[in-house]
Amino acid sequence: xxxxxxxxxxxxxxxxxxxxxxxxxxxxxxxxxxxxxxxxxxxxxxxxxxxxxxxxxxxxxxxxxxxxxxxxxxxxxxxxxxxxxxxxxxxxxxxxxxxxxxxxxxxxxxxxxxxxxxxxxxxxxxxxxxxxxxxxxxxxxxxxxxxxxxxxxxxxxxxxxxxxxxxxxxxxxxxxxxxxxxxxxxxxxxxxxxxxxxxxxxxxxxxxxxxxxxxxxxxxxxxxxxxxxxxx
Amino acid sequence: xxxxxxxxxxxxxxxxxxxxxxxxxxxxxxxxxxxxxxxxxxxxxxxxxxxxxxxxxxxxxxxxxxxxxxxxxxxxxxxxxxxxxxxxxxxxxxxxxxxxxxxxxxxxxxxxxxxxxxxxxxxxxxxxxxxxxxxxxxxxxxxxxxxxxxxxxxxxxxxxxxxxxxxxxxxxxxxxxxxxxxxxxxxxxxxxxxxxxxxxxxxxxxxxxxxxxxxxxxxxxxxxxxxxxxxx
Amino acid sequence: xxxxxxxxxxxxxxxxxxxxxxxxxxxxxxxxxxxxxxxxxxxxxxxxxxxxxxxxxxxxxxxxxxxxxxxxxxxxxxxxxxxxxxxxxxxxxxxxxxxxxxxxxxxxxxxxxxxxxxxxxxxxxxxxxxxxxxxxxxxxxxxxxxxxxxxxxxxxxxxxxxxxxxxxxxxxxxxxxxxxxxxxxxxxxxxxxxxxxxxxxxxxxxxxxxxxxxxxxxxxxxxxxxxxxxxx
Amino acid sequence: xxxxxxxxxxxxxxxxxxxxxxxxxxxxxxxxxxxxxxxxxxxxxxxxxxxxxxxxxxxxxxxxxxxxxxxxxxxxxxxxxxxxxxxxxxxxxxxxxxxxxxxxxxxxxxxxxxxxxxxxxxxxxxxxxxxxxxxxxxxxxxxxxxxxxxxxxxxxxxxxxxxxxxxxxxxxxxxxxxxxxxxxxxxxxxxxxxxxxxxxxxxxxxxxxxxxxxxxxxxxxxxxxxxxxxxx
DNA sequence: AATGAATGAGATTTCATTCAT
DNA sequence: TATGAATGAAATCTCATTCAT
Numbered sequence: 019x020x021x022x023x024x025x026x027x028x029x030x031x032x033x034x035x036x037x038x039x040x041x042x043x044x045x046x047x048x049x050x051x052x053x054x055x056x057x058x059x060x061x062x063x064x065x066x067x068x069x070x071x072x073x074x075x076x077x078x079x080x081x082x083x084x085x086x087x088x089x090x091x092x093x094x095x096x097x098x099x100x101x102x103x104x105x106x107x108x109x110x111x112x113x114x115x116x117x118x119x120x121x122x123x124x125x126x127x128x129x130x131x132x133x134x135x136x137x138x139x140x141x142x143x144x145x146x147x148x149x150x151x152x153x154x155x156x157x158x159x160x161x162x163x164x165x166x167x168x169x170x171x172x173x174x175x176x177x178x179x180x181x182x183x184x185x186x187x188x189x190x191x192x193x194x195x196x197x198x199x200x201x202x203x204x205x206x207x208x209x210x211x212x213x214x215x216x217x218x219x220x221x222x223x224x225x226x227x228x229x230x231x232x233x234x235x236x237x238x239x240x241x242x243x244x245x246x247x248x249x250x
Numbered sequence: 251x252x253x254x255x256x257x258x259x260x261x262x263x264x265x266x267x268x269x270x271x272x273x274x275x276x277x278x279x280x281x282x283x284x285x286x287x288x289x290x291x292x293x294x295x296x297x298x299x300x301x302x303x304x305x306x307x308x309x310x311x312x313x314x315x316x317x318x319x320x321x322x323x324x325x326x327x328x329x330x331x332x333x334x335x336x337x338x339x340x341x342x343x344x345x346x347x348x349x350x351x352x353x354x355x356x357x358x359x360x361x362x363x364x365x366x367x368x369x370x371x372x373x374x375x376x377x378x379x380x381x382x383x384x385x386x387x388x389x390x391x392x393x394x395x396x397x398x399x400x401x402x403x404x405x406x407x408x409x410x411x412x413x414x415x416x417x418x419x420x421x422x423x424x425x426x427x428x429x430x431x432x433x434x435x436x437x438x439x440x441x442x443x444x445x446x447x448x449x450x451x452x453x454x455x456x457x458x459x460x461x462x463x464x465x466x467x468x469x470x471x472x473x474x475x476x477x478x479x480x481x482x
Numbered sequence: 483x484x485x486x487x488x489x490x491x492x493x494x495x496x497x498x499x500x501x502x503x504x505x506x507x508x509x510x511x512x513x514x515x516x517x518x519x520x521x522x523x524x525x526x527x528x529x530x531x532x533x534x535x536x537x538x539x540x541x542x543x544x545x546x547x548x549x550x551x552x553x554x555x556x557x558x559x560x561x562x563x564x565x566x567x568x569x570x571x572x573x574x575x576x577x578x579x580x581x582x583x584x585x586x587x588x589x590x591x592x593x594x595x596x597x598x599x600x601x602x603x604x605x606x607x608x609x610x611x612x613x614x615x616x617x618x619x620x621x622x623x624x625x626x627x628x629x630x631x632x633x634x635x636x637x638x639x640x641x642x643x644x645x646x647x648x649x650x651x652x653x654x655x656x657x658x659x660x661x662x663x664x665x666x667x668x669x670x671x672x673x674x675x676x677x678x679x680x681x682x683x684x685x686x687x688x689x690x691x692x693x694x695x696x697x698x699x700x701x702x703x704x705x706x707x708x709x710x711x712x713x714x
Numbered sequence: 715x716x717x718x719x720x721x722x723x724x725x726x727x728x729x730x731x732x733x734x735x736x737x738x739x740x741x742x743x744x745x746x747x748x749x750x751x752x753x754x755x756x757x758x759x760x761x762x763x764x765x766x767x768x769x770x771x772x773x774x775x776x777x778x779x780x781x782x783x784x785x786x787x788x789x790x791x792x793x794x795x796x797x798x799x800x801x802x803x804x805x806x807x808x809x810x811x812x813x814x815x816x817x818x819x820x821x822x823x824x825x826x827x828x829x830x831x832x833x834x835x836x837x838x839x840x841x842x843x844x845x846x847x848x849x850x851x852x853x854x855x856x857x858x859x860x861x862x863x864x865x866x867x868x869x870x871x872x873x874x875x876x877x878x879x880x881x882x883x884x885x886x887x888x889x890x891x892x893x894x895x896x897x898x899x900x901x902x903x904x905x906x907x908x909x910x911x912x913x914x915x916x917x918x919x920x921x922x923x924x925x926x927x928x929x930x931x932x933x934x935x936x937x938x939x940x941x942x943x944x945x946x
Numbered sequence: 947a948a949t950g951a952a953t954g955a956g957a958t959t960t961c962a963t964t965c966a967t
Numbered sequence: 968t969a970t971g972a973a974t975g976a977a978a979t980c981t982c983a984t985t986c987a988t
Binding site: 072073156158160163173199200203206207211212214215217232234235236239240243246247 | 304305306388389390391392393395402405409428429431432435436438439441442443444445446447450451454460463464466467468470471472473474475476477478479
């Protein structure tokens with residue numbers, strides 16, 4: 019997972035010019051801490067409201083109230099509502115890529131990596147962060163073209179991660195895949211399965227208690243799929 | 251596919267309630283034809299505009315213009331914009347279920363049915379009806395709770411169809427699946443794969459020329475997955 | 483004054499397609515009358531509020547209230563607030579051009595035309611329509627680029643009218659002006675005098691009782707100026 | 715030009731009240747110089763931005779950036795944005811009055827003073843300071859009542875200057891003007907001509923290369939006007 | 947049945963100004 | 968003095984929906 023490190027974006031970096039100096043004054047340091055804290059507060063408040071009430075219902079005023087800041091402050095940290103959603107998406111997708119990527123790495127890109135990534139997705143990410151799930155797969159859909167472009171980039175990166183893991187896997191096992199597109203197709207398929215399984219069993223109904231079984235079966239399905247596209 | 255026949259919904263028209271088909275005068279018949287024609291015109295106009303410009307961008311006025319009726323007439327045939335989308339979704343999902351279901355039936359619920367359903371989805375439905383694809387998987391997302399409930403029902407039916415095919419398949423082959431949930435999980439997985447493969451290769455990029463390969467690999471992945479969850 | 487007839491602009495001309503038919507139904511005729519009446523009501527309300535309270539202070543809501551329509555109706559007739567101002571400017575400038583132009587024509591482009599145009603401007607237009615005066619010379623200034631462009635076009639037309647009158651005048655008198663630019667410079671000067679005399683004596687202070695004297699002196703100044711730039 | 719000396723206004727600085735110039739320490743002197751330098755920087759930055767981008771577009775933040783100070787500092791030197799504009803107007807009008815006034819004085823209030831004042835206005839002020847021109851005649855229009863009042867005072871002073879020059883001129887030439895208001899009317903007319911000629915030929919279009927001709931014709935028009943209102 | 951002008955609630959967004967540090 | 972993050976009032980504008988004709 020080479021480019022996992024994504025730069026955190028912030029609207030203005032006027033202060034960062036002084037941050038280049040090696041030592042910030044105590045005041046400046048505290049200010050910076052507070053700024054980052056506020057930035058995170060707003061993202062958290064937005065995450066909760068977007069997930070609970072939907073992107074359209076969650077007005078900027080209510081997000082501001084919920085984050086205990088003024089509406090103006092929202093617009094100081096984020097250009098507009100769209101921008102807020104996009105940054106939220108970035109943050110969530112960054113976390114998810116780290117989560118999955120570290121499983122691939124831990125297992126040294128063996129089949130076990132694919133397996134544990136699946137388990138971690140369903141049993142960690144989905145169960146612990148249903149809000150992130152809802153934003154990634156539900157609330158960020160059907161918005162503006164800009165958000166859609168951003169979604170595409172995010173999913174392209176996730177797909178690239180999985181695709182790379184699959185290619186390393188085949189290298190390790192001295193296997194080839196059926197066609198030149200197979201790795202990409204499998205990566206897209208796996209993410210499609212993740213998405214709709216999570217949507218079906220956690221967003222549309224609450225089968226969180228059976229997540230273990232769901233996770234096991236889904237992973238087994240994936241492994242069967244991969245094997246069936248592998249050639250010696 | 252037992253309940254494939256879905257009742258066509260139409261606002262109960264005041265004239266049709268008093269007149270059964272057999273005893274309609276010529277004038278009344280022509281009127282009914284015109285009514286149905288308008289109904290379809292509106293749905294078609296909405297389908298095109300929702301797909302091309304997005305649900306939010308497609309204002310009721312533009313839909314009316316495009317269908318060559320007045321805004322008022324839109325509201326005569328459909329309760330509101332949401333209702334228009336819901337009826338469109340119904341129509342599209344009905345067509346898709348018929349398409350997939352007939353493949354299952356033709357193959358007598360053998361593995362071939364799963365295979366040909368996949369090919370038909372990618373090579374017929376997706377390629378020939380990109381607008382329907384966009385509405386089913388893109389434009390109907392992130393709307394109101396009511397639309398979301400409707401989506402759930404539609405997908406539940408699609409899942410039930412696939413699940414039934416999978417169960418009949420296992421009966422035919424005297425096999426069992428790994429767990430009680432396996433059939434449902436596989437059905438959801440398959441539809442999730444359909445959805446994101448189509449989204450990735452047709453909505454986000456145009457790989458329509460490689461649809462044959464994509465279709466083949468995806469179906470192979472599915473068959474591998476099914477086999478891996480089957481026990482003698 | 484050749485192109486005095488300016489087409490009245492209206493947002494949509496959907497109805498005008500039926501207006502091409504020679505005979506509108508009574509209903510359609512009444513509707514059209516009502517539409518034009520509303521359009522004028524809104525312009526009148528805006529004229530009053532823009533002049534009395536200033537363009538920025540006059541909110542769309544208050545204009546709507548004042549015209550006894552809803553805010554939505556405002557936006558049905560005019561694209562936005564800017565558009566409302568621009569149409570108002572057009573209407574006012576059209577009236578002013580007609581007023582001045584008819585004086586030039588009545589006097590057959592003699593010096594008397596210049597004289598009576600001045601008197602009519604100060605003693606008719608300024609005294610009877612202080613609101614139009616305020617909008618033309620005060621409230622439409624310092625707004626957006628689009629409004630400024632419109633102002634330029636309006637003043638260019640007024641200048642062209644006066645310039646043409648001056649050129650015909652010199653033709654009639656078998657005279658030439660000092661330079662090639664003289665006619666334009668004089669036209670601009672005359673309008674600049676009109677503007678600031680009106681602004682000074684009617685907008686900044688109320689010398690309406692002395693308007694006769696002011697008018698007489700100003701016209702005398704203009705005639706002296708013209709003569710001084712004329713050569714046999 | 716009796717009251718040409720206009721007091722420079724500055725928010726009474728807390729240090730200057732306790733320290734008269736004579737007894738200022740070196741540090742205090744340097745501070746005062748810095749203060750005045752900042753004050754001028756801000757005015758210059760505002761002048762440029764107001765003229766180039768318009769009063770409304772030029773936000774306080776951008777003015778601060780441009781002057782290389784913080785927003786807070788802006789508010790230390792000027793009460794608010796309006797106040798900044800008003801001080802800028804004062805400065806500009808002071809310069810203009812000095813320019814015109816000195817021409818009147820140099821020519822000892824003869825007709826030549828009127829002539830050279832015109833030439834200096836068009837050929838010096840307008841050509842060299844287009845930003846000042848734009849602020850005086852364009853950007854300061856259509857703002858708040860307070861700015862408008864200020865404009866009135868500024869123009870009243872300019873009018874009074876010209877009016878005084880005209881009166882002294884008539885005294886020198888042993889002439890009378892047509893009416894008691896004539897001098898005022900001519901002064902207003904002349905300034906109106908200045909304004910709109912400059913606006914038309916320099917702000918709305920760039921005829922700077924023909925400024926000599928324009929200036930000559932305009933001055934000739936003015937002299938003709940003055941003569942026509944003079945009685946022996 | 948069909949029309950289309952009128953409605954108005956509700957959302958986003960801006961930016962001059964303040965004030966704790 | 969200087970800073971710049973925080974404020975929040977106030978404005979514009981959209982568009983699904985209604986209803987008299």
